[in-house]
Amino acid sequence: MNLPFLPFAKPTIDEATIADVAQVLRSGWITSGPKVQAFEAALSEYFGGRPVRTFNSGTCTMEIALRIAGIGPGDEVITTPISWVATANVILEVGATPVFADIDPVTRNIDLDKLEAAITPRTRAIIPVYLAGLPVDMDRLYQIAGKHNLRVVEDAAQAIGSTWKEQRIGSFGDLVSFSFQANKNITSSEGGCLVMNNADEARLAEKYRLQGVTRSGMDGIDVDVLGGKFNMTDIAAAIGLGQFAHLDAVTRRRKALAVRYFDLFGPDFEQSTGAQLPPRELQDSNWHMFQLVLPERIKRADFMSRMMELNIGIGYHYPAIHLFTLYRERGYREGLCPIAERVGRQIVSLPMFATMQDSDVDRAVDAVKSVLQ
Ligand SMILES: *Cc1c(COP(=O)(O)O)cnc(C)c1O
Numbered sequence: 001m002n003l004p005f006l007p008f009a010k011p012t013i014d015e016a017t018i019a020d021v022a023q024v025l026r027s028g029w030i031t032s033g034p035k036v037q038a039f040e041a042a043l044s045e046y047f048g049g050r051p052v053r054t055f056n057s058g059t060c061t062m063e064i065a066l067r068i069a070g071i072g073p074g075d076e077v078i079t080t081p082i083s084w085v086a087t088a089n090v091i092l093e094v095g096a097t098p099v100f101a102d103i104d105p106v107t108r109n110i111d112l113d114k115l116e117a118a119i120t121p122r123t124r125a126i127i128p129v130y131l132a133g134l135p136v137d138m139d140r141l142y143q144i145a146g147k148h149n150l151r152v153v154e155d156a157a158q159a160i161g162s163t164w165k166e167q168r169i170g171s172f173g174d175l176v177s178f179s180f181q182a183n184k185n186i187t188s189s190e191g192g193c194l195v196m197n198n199a200d201e202a203r204l205a206e207k208y209r210l211q212g213v214t215r216s217g218m219d220g221i222d223v224d225v226l227g228g229k230f231n232m233t234d235i236a237a238a239i240g241l242g243q244f245a246h247l248d249a250v251t252r253r254r255k256a257l258a259v260r261y262f263d264l265f266g267p268d269f270e271q272s273t274g275a276q277l278p279p280r281e282l283q284d285s286n287w288h289m290f291q292l293v294l295p296e297r298i299k300r301a302d303f304m305s306r307m308m309e310l311n312i313g314i315g316y317h318y319p320a321i322h323l324f325t326l327y328r329e330r331g332y333r334e335g336l337c338p339i340a341e342r343v344g345r346q347i348v349s350l351p352m353f354a355t356m357q358d359s360d361v362d363r364a365v366d367a368v369k370s371v372l373q
Contacts (some may be wrong), residue, residue: 007313009183016243017242024238028175035237039271040193042244047195048171051202054193054232054240055209058157058179061192062127063090064208065175068194068201069151071096071125075197079127079155080110081320081340082347088157088321092330099123100322102337106279106292108347109136111339118143125151130159130169131317132349133185133288134281138164142173150226153177157192158256160185161251161286170331180240184249185254185288185354188240189348225270251353256363257352261290264365273372287352292368294346302369303348310367315349 021091024035035350036054043052055061073095079087080099091098101114108131117128126145128136154169157179162169170176173195178184180191196202206226207214212227232240260278270277271315274295304314312362320340322332334341351364 001166003311005311005313005351005361006356006363007349008315008351010189010353010355011182012193012353013239014242014246017239020238020242021235029232030235031233032231032237033229033234035234036232037239038236039188039232039244042194042241044150046170046244046247047168047176050171051100051196051199052193053196053202053205054191054207054237055230056178056192056232056236057123057190058181058184058192059086059232060209060228060230061092061152061177061179061194062086062155063093064155064178064205065153065177065194066090066094066096066125067194067208068204069125069175070142071151074122075124076098076122077127077153078110078115078123079123080129080323081337082108082129082131082197082318082344083129083155083321084157085316085321085324086157088327090093091127092326095328096124097122097128098321098327099266100332103160103340104347105276105339105343107134108132108278108343112137112144116148119144119148119150123148123150125153127153127155127300129155130162131289132278132291132364133162133286134279135159135162135169135284138169143281145174151175158184158288161247164198175201180236180243185250185286186240186243188232188236188243191236191240191321203357207235214372219303229232246354251286253354254352255282255285257358258282258290260361261350261365264362265368266273274371275368275372287325289315289349290352291317291347291349293343294348295372296342296346298372300348301348310370312364312367313351316347317349318344319348320344348367 009281011235075096152174154176176195180188209230212225
């Protein structure tokens, strides 16, 4: 077989976007400018008119959200161990303490009962993550947050285009953070955006992203908070705008690919292999990833190399964060979140991107079945 390599993710930039980027490069203004403003306006409209600001990564977007919420030393923030390490790193970055609650083995998202049980008098915020684009029970999430007076910083990095009861993720809730990193459903090469509650938060976000600066009049400038350098460039925003135009089509295509995956794996796949499919959530998820949890009898690395021999790329998203050295050194241990630890060892991401062909799904499913027998 000499079929070409099938990656697990692949961005597609159309020619109009490439032309737009070239125009920005020739314009004489390549940092934050009119393209950033246009991208933020488009996103704000998409999220029901809520204020939106862009940044140069999803990670700094989360960090700024925590600063806006006033989270700092002495505060506990509850989150899931099954996420990109950025989710917990930003908690450490603002000087707060991450508290990990175990996941639900079916959704692979934070278990809201365990989240609620982890609340202490020092808890100030919660960071739910919508793994693979699947939201948690948003009604329950905000009911818990309201009852305990907690801020919510939604790590919706993977969830643009996802919904809850027909409402877009980001169009409601507290602080909602998205990423436009290269592998996300839409990209700006690197970047992120934060959806906020009001104009005061948006002004604070602008300060945090650019050295705490406020300008006024012809030559007025003051600095009253410690900000950093987190602004998005017009080059990135031009890519983001070009991608944003395809968001609905991308989400539809990904759902169709997910349906094909489920159809081809068939009703007996889990029983006959011991592998676990994702929940068949075709309403709310944007299908950022299609992930299997492998049976214990096969090592993930072996599965990945055998898929690689068949020319198919496999991702692993994600090993449990609390078992990384940085976290072990802070006292987190094996056994803290047993479900997350098992899933984190055995989870794999199959190829999933909008320009994938139906025949690519067929190939991926055949390969998985042959490797798992
Ligand atoms: C991508 C991602 C991030 C970080 O976003 P970057 O843009 O790469 O900084 C954070 N959390 C989750 C769940 C992600 O998938």
